[in-house]
Amino acid sequence: MSSTAPTPYAGSIAFLLSAVGARTAQLFAQVLEPLGLTTRAFGVLTNVAAHGPQTQQELADGLGIHRNNMVGLVDELEGAGWVRRRRNQSDRRAFDIILTARGAAMARRANAVIPPLDQRLAAALTPAQHRSLSAALSVVAADLDVQPGVHPWLARARPNHAGAQRS
């Protein structure tokens, strides 16, 4: 009866994508940590840097997190001096989140972290493999309606103590 098969999912794309994606998110969180940035803070900072002032609600929608959680996130960035709140003139209920000069500098440092990470991830691939991986991932991302940017689930990826790994 009990067929002890040798892990039927080792070559599964679903498992490979989940596992490699999770490890990637973990590495991303690790390279961001020395800058004092969480992945969510990275998302807000680079979003504002790239697309200009936005209300907290707009940022929350764009990043896929709830506006309730955006409050503390903006508090954190404001406390670090990277952004500031400014009352929106046409809608006085809303705050525009404005990048400061220090915030712009931090956004540049944060974005500069990405290319080395990409290189590290693709270190074992041939240039042709690297290109085809990028292309295939872009196709899958579009097919699955995955928005480019920082995602709510990504925010979960924190460095893991992980005392496990086969004793």
Add this chain to the structure above:
Amino acid sequence: MSSTAPTPYAGSIAFLLSAVGARTAQLFAQVLEPLGLTTRAFGVLTNVAAHGPQTQQELADGLGIHRNNMVGLVDELEGAGWVRRRRNQSDRRAFDIILTARGAAMARRANAVIPPLDQRLAAALTPAQHRSLSAALSVVAADLDVQPGVHPWLARARPNHAGAQRS
């Protein structure tokens, strides 16, 4: 000063892997849900089904979760009648986790969920792209020391209410 560049990371492999991986883990959790299985339960069940009886400590090590958390997980599986605890004869501190007949049936149903998910993930790819994606992911997984199987971070991926998505 503030250079409003158009999202410099849209083509980044790190972002593509993180985002597609997270979405994949979410889809995985969703197809498991109708079976009454969480991703961690899937991990324990298929691990025991594939590799035979193991102690809770061995399972915890193999799946990368803490033995403290394994207690409740085994409680859950035992409550569902899929596994049972049996005192290890040579080490009476430990329990061997044994698959029941119902557990074996559930493990087969759980494993059967993977191929359709793989097909769905690769639906937009050509066969050649599908193959090269699998190959590249395997290479990266090996390079990053990602073990095949269920990972602790994967367990995080739960269906998200996500009322966001651009309002």
Add this chain to the structure above:
DNA sequence: TATTGTTATACTCTATAACTATA
């Protein structure tokens, strides 16, 4: 003394609901 399973506690992140001020 070290290890297995267990329980308890604290901390983080998130989900939900409410409140205020504006629209």
Add this chain to the structure above:
DNA sequence: TATAGTTATAGAGTATAACAATA
């Protein structure tokens, strides 16, 4: 009445520390 921001509360999930039984 609806929405932006805020706050509070409760629920998951996990990390840490302890404990009893056994090695």
